Amino acid sequence: MKIVMALLPLVFAYSSVALSADAGTLPPPEKYCQWEMSNYSITAPLCGLKGDAARGKLIVSDGHKGNCLACHQLPIDGVEAYGTIAPPLAGISNRMNEAQLRLRVVDSRNLNPMSIMPGFYRDPKLINRPAKAYEGRTFLQAQEVEDVIAYLVTLK
Numbered sequence: 001m002k003i004v005m006a007l008l009p010l011v012f013a014y015s016s017v018a019l020s021a022d023a024g025t026l027p028p029p030e031k032y033c034q035w036e037m038s039n040y041s042i043t044a045p046l047c048g049l050k051g052d053a054a055r056g057k058l059i060v061s062d063g064h065k066g067n068c069l070a071c072h073q074l075p076i077d078g079v080e081a082y083g084t085i086a087p088p089l090a091g092i093s094n095r096m097n098e099a100q101l102r103l104r105v106v107d108s109r110n111l112n113p114m115s116i117m118p119g120f121y122r123d124p125k126l127i128n129r130p131a132k133a134y135e136g137r138t139f140l141q142a143q144e145v146e147d148v149i150a151y152l153v154t155l156k
């Protein structure tokens, strides 16, 4: 029960971001690129894109983007509070390679069906988005996911 209560604000955070969206201000959803999992990894970069670690670092701390800090501790200075309900990500690239990291960020439910971690690049057909403006959209765009992965790879 305690953990459920602790997670409620997060659930609201995600849905209120979706609900506060103004349908008129969003560009049309980008094309979804199908990915393939093998050996609990996704080897090919999403849509063949190349990530940028500096942009990824901004996305993981952005409450409207990755919001990874809500659950994970990361080696980023000046953060008031980190979430502690998920493993710390400092040194993560010593434990996982790029392809393994990609599956975690894209859809960790392929590893743990009960995972509370959002699938940042699940097939939009499988995501129930309460606001019309967000229908057909993944939580992060393919480029943003690749940026986050490029950043995680630098965490040694």
Ligand code: HEC
Pocket (backbone or CB within 6 Å): 010, 060, 066, 067, 068, 069, 070, 071, 072, 085, 086, 087, 088, 089, 092, 095, 101, 104, 105, 108, 112, 114, 115, 116, 117, 118, 120, 148, 152
């Ligand atoms: C709502 C909480 C939550 C958010 C937000 C979240 N995660 Fe997670 N994450 C988890 C949990 C819990 C786990 C532990 C494995 C599991 O239960 O799936 C995890 C596991 C991971 C792992 C594997 C770590 C290990 O040591 O096994 C990585 C990598 C990861 N998350 C990256 C991210 C990144 C990058 C973001 C932001 C783009 C993010 N997570 C956002 C909850 C979260």
